[in-house]
């Protein structure tokens with residue numbers, strides 16, 4: 001269990017002591033071992049990410065991968081993910097993205113919790129709130145889907161935990177983020193999704209992937225965060241014409257998120273992991 005160490009200062013004592021540390025990784029886009037994607041090795045990138053977490057965050061309570069686990073939903077990619085996860089001594093939850101294949105994923109991760117309709121979604125009750133993991137994958141489309149079955153599941157969860165803070169994890173953002181290529185494939189039925197959330201008065205934060213960029217903000221009163229992918233990224237092209245030309249990619253340095261949850265506070269740090277610089281110390285008077 002993670003807890004926050006503090007030293008004595010003249011500042012007022014802050015009572016917001018985090019009780020939970022969650023690692024947020026997204027869009028690993030794994031291919032079979034030995035294959036490359038965008039000229040990079042997604043498996044090696046994820047191994048480096050896990051190695052950084054093992055060096056600095058073995059006290060994390062949970063690690064969440066918010067989808068696009070595999071580039072093309074191939075079995076070999078899920079086998080590789082399973083092998084890499086054996087390196088990580090942190091409990092890990094997996095979500096599906098538009099690049100994933102639900103059945104092939106479930107064939108490899110046969111013990112992964114699924115709801116009664118087969119969606120890879122679940123809830124996790126913690127001391128400072130409830131974590132909800134929503135499956136937005138839909139075969140045949142890159143858009144996220146919030147169908148009647150998932151709508152019913154989310155309503156049920158929010159009703160069951162009506163008096164608890166909620167932290168929601170999913171692959172697709174339920175709104176435009178200002179990146180035209182990605183806004184064209186965000187969550188469908190976003191207004192119905194938003195209306196569902198209004199039935200609960202304490203949705204603390206929304207964490208998603210899909211965008212391959214660090215994006216933070218507030219949507220309808222709810223804080224949100226997204227992180228880079230671990231392999232390739234999406235450039236910040238706010239005026240790109242989504243109907244003109246191919247999808248834009250870039251190779252900015254990848255990073256992962258570190259989420260600290262306290263009773264009345266959520267803090268999200270972003271950590272690049274490929275080129276860690278040496279830490280040095282000087283007296284600060």
Ligand SMILES: [Fe+2]
Pocket residue numbers: 027029068097099210211212229
């Ligand atoms: Fe992705």
